Amino acid sequence: MASRRGRLIVMEAQNRTVRVWLKRDSGQYWPSIYHMMPSPCSCMSFNPETRRLSIGLDNGTISEFILSEDYNKMTPVKNYQAHQSRVTMILFVLELEWVLSTGQDKQFAWHCSESGQRLGGYRTSAVASGLQFDVETRHVFIGDQSGQVTILKLEQDNCTLVTTFRGHTGGVTALCWDPVQRVLFSGSSDHSVIMWDIGGRKGTAIELQGHNDKVQALSYAQHTRQLISCGGDGGIVVWNMDVERQETPEWLDSDSCQKCDQPFFWNFKQMWDSKKIGLRQHHCRKCGKAVCGKCSSKRSSIPLMGFEFEVRVCDSCHEAITDEERAPTATFHDSKHNIVHVHFDATRGWLLTSGTDKVIKLWDMTPVVS
Ligand SMILES: [Zn+2]
Numbered sequence: 246m247a248s249r250r251g252r253l254i255v256m257e258a259q260n261r262t263v264r265v266w267l268k269r270d271s272g273q274y275w276p277s278i279y280h281m282m283p284s285p286c287s288c289m290s291f292n293p294e295t296r297r298l299s300i301g302l303d304n305g306t307i308s309e310f311i312l313s314e315d316y317n318k319m320t321p322v323k324n325y326q327a328h329q330s331r332v333t334m335i336l337f338v339l340e341l342e343w344v345l346s347t348g349q350d351k352q353f354a355w356h357c358s359e360s361g362q363r364l365g366g367y368r369t370s371a372v373a374s375g376l377q378f379d380v381e382t383r384h385v386f387i388g389d390q391s392g393q394v395t396i397l398k399l400e401q402d403n404c405t406l407v408t409t410f411r412g413h414t415g416g417v418t419a420l421c422w423d424p425v426q427r428v429l430f431s432g433s434s435d436h437s438v439i440m441w442d443i444g445g446r447k448g449t450a451i452e453l454q455g456h457n458d459k460v461q462a463l464s465y466a467q468h469t470r471q472l473i474s475c476g477g478d479g480g481i482v483v484w485n486m487d488v489e490r491q492e493t494p495e496w497l498d499s500d501s502c503q504k505c506d507q508p509f510f511w512n513f514k515q516m517w518d519s520k521k522i523g524l525r526q527h528h529c530r531k532c533g534k535a536v537c538g539k540c541s542s543k544r545s546s547i548p549l550m551g552f553e554f555e556v557r558v559c560d561s562c563h564e565a566i567t568d569e570e571r572a573p574t575a576t577f578h579d580s581k582h583n584i585v586h587v588h589f590d591a592t593r594g595w596l597l598t599s600g601t602d603k604v605i606k607l608w609d610m611t612p613v614v615s
C-alpha cells in the first residue's frame with residue numbers, strides 16, 4: 246500500500262496476477278492494472294519514490310517494473326535470476342541501489358539494481374521468512390523457519406556473519422527493524438514477539454505475549470513508537486513501546502519447591518528420605534522461582550514483562566503485583582481474518598491487512614495509533 250499525492254494505491258500479487266487498485270473519486274477501489282506473470286507470485290516490494298515494483302516468483306526470479314505516474318501502466322525493467330526456487334522475501338534499498346532477497350533455496354542474495362548483477366550471497370540455516378536492513382550500518386537481519394535470526398554485515402560484494410540470535414521455540418515468521426531506537430522485533434509461530442534491544446548493547450531481549458496463535462506479520466509506527474503485531478487468530482495487537490519493560494527472569498532449577506520446600510517428583514533421594522509424594526515443578530513468571538502447584542495457584546497478567554495475558558505466578562508475587570502494574574500496555578483488536586501480511590501507512594494512520602481468505606482490509610487506526 247502507498248499514498249501518493251493524496252491517492253491511495255493498493256498492490257496485490259496473487260497466483261500469476263499482479264493488480265494495482267486505485268481509490269476513485271466515487272470512493273470505491275478499482276483495479277487500474279491487471280498484469281499476468283509467467284510463474285506464481287510469492288512476494289513483492291514497492292518503492293514509492295521511484296515507483297519501482299519488485300515481484301518475487303515461485304521459479305526463483307525477481308521481476309522488476311516501473312509504474313507510470315498515474316498508476317495505470319507497469320513497464321518491465323529487468324529480471325534477476327536470484328534463486329533456485331521460490332523467492333520468499335524482497336527488500337529494495339534505494340540508497341545503495343541493492344535488491345536483497347531470500348529464497349526457498351535457503352540463500353540470501355543481494356543484487357545491484359543498476360547493473361542487475363549479483364553481488365553476493367549467504368546460506369542460511371533454514372528458509373528465511375523475515376528480512377530487514379539497516380541502511381546506515383549495512384546490517385541485514387534474516388529470520389528463518391528454525392527460529393534463528395542471523396545478522397550479517399554487508400559490503401559491496403561480500404558479507405561477514407556478525408552474530409545469531411535464538412529466542413523463539415518456533416520459526417520466525419516476521420521481522421521489523423526500528424532504525425531510530427535500533428530495536429529489532431521478531432514474530433514467531435510460537436505466538437510471541439521478541440524485542441531485541443540492539444542499540445542498548447546490553448543484550449536485552451524482551452518477550453511480548455499477546456497472541457493466542459502464530460504471529461504472522463509485524464509493522465512499526467515510528468512516530469508514535471507503537472508496534473503492530475498480527476496473528477493467525479485474526480488478532481491485531483498494538484503495543485506501546487514507550488513503556489519500559491523488564492526482561493523475564495531465568496527459570497531457576499530446584500529439587501524442591503522454593504516456597505514450601507516440598508520435593509519435586511524427580512527428586513528420588515529426598516523423596517525417599519522424607520517419604521513424601523513428589524510434586525510437579527512449575528515456574529513463577531515474575532520471579533522465576535521453581536514452585537509447586539499449590540504455591541502458584543494464582544494467575545496474573547504482567548504487562549511490564551510483556552505478559553498481556555494471565556500467567557502463572559507464585560503466591561507472594563501475586564500479592565506484590567499492584568493494579569498499576571497490571572494495567573495493559575497494548576490494545577487488542579479483531580480483524581476477523583487470518584492475517585499473513587500487514588502494512589501501516591503512517592501519513593493516514595491506515596492499516597492494510599491481507600489474509601489467507603484472499604481479502605484485503607483497510608483499517609483506520611487513528612483512534613489507537615496516535
Ligand atoms: Zn510449594
Ligand SMILES: [Zn+2]
Pocket residue numbers: 529530531532533534558559560561562563
Ligand atoms: Zn514469584
